[in-house]
Amino acid sequence: QVQLVESGGGSVQAGGSLRLSCAISGFALDSYSVAWFRQAPGKEREGVAIIGRGGRTSYSDSVKGRFTISQDNAKNILYLQMSSLSPEDTGLYTCARGRISWHDFSEGHFRYWGVGTQVTVSS
Numbered sequence: 513q514v515q516l517v518e519s520g521g522g523s524v525q526a527g528g529s530l531r532l533s534c535a536i537s538g539f540a541l542d543s544y545s546v547a548w549f550r551q552a553p554g555k556e557r558e559g560v561a562i563i564g565r566g567g568r569t570s571y572s573d574s575v576k577g578r579f580t581i582s583q584d585n586a587k588n589i590l591y592l593q594m595s596s597l598s599p600e601d602t603g604l605y606t607c608a609r610g611r612i613s614w615h616d617f618s619e620g621h622f623r624y625w626g627v628g629t630q631v632t633v634s635s
Contacts, residue, residue: 514538514624516607521629528597532629534590534607542585545610547617548592550631552603559617560605561592568614574600597633604628 520532532548547562560572561581569581580593590607606629608622615621 514609516609516624516626518605518607518626518629521605521631523632523634524597526598526633526635528633529593529595530597530631532592532594532605532607532631534592534626536588536590536607536609539609540585541583541588541590544612545615545621546583546590547608547610547622548579548581548590548605549608549617550601550603550605551628552600555603557606557619562610562617563590564614565612570616572617594631597631599633599635602631602633605631 515537517535524530545562545564548560549557550560551557560575561579563569563581578596582591607626609624610621
């Protein structure tokens, strides 16, 4: 059974950092593309970071240079290190499993989703 369980969210002041974790079961993390998405209140969900087989990564323009996606294959955990946070980064952060092949953030590629962890950045 495929499961993705996020943790690490919380409240932080602008300029601060957080590290999110996504504990994965039911599949090997290094066999699929996996990604982090976020949804701010009143806005559509957007992809922020994706990592594929072999460690290839891609980021949305809004987080490039501030966020880093990584994975621990031995523990089957996906991470999102977030720094220089701003109130615009506030939202529900969710991890999702994509396909075996490399692809973009189009949600049609992602079949399995976690329930998310809330990140709130205050000014």
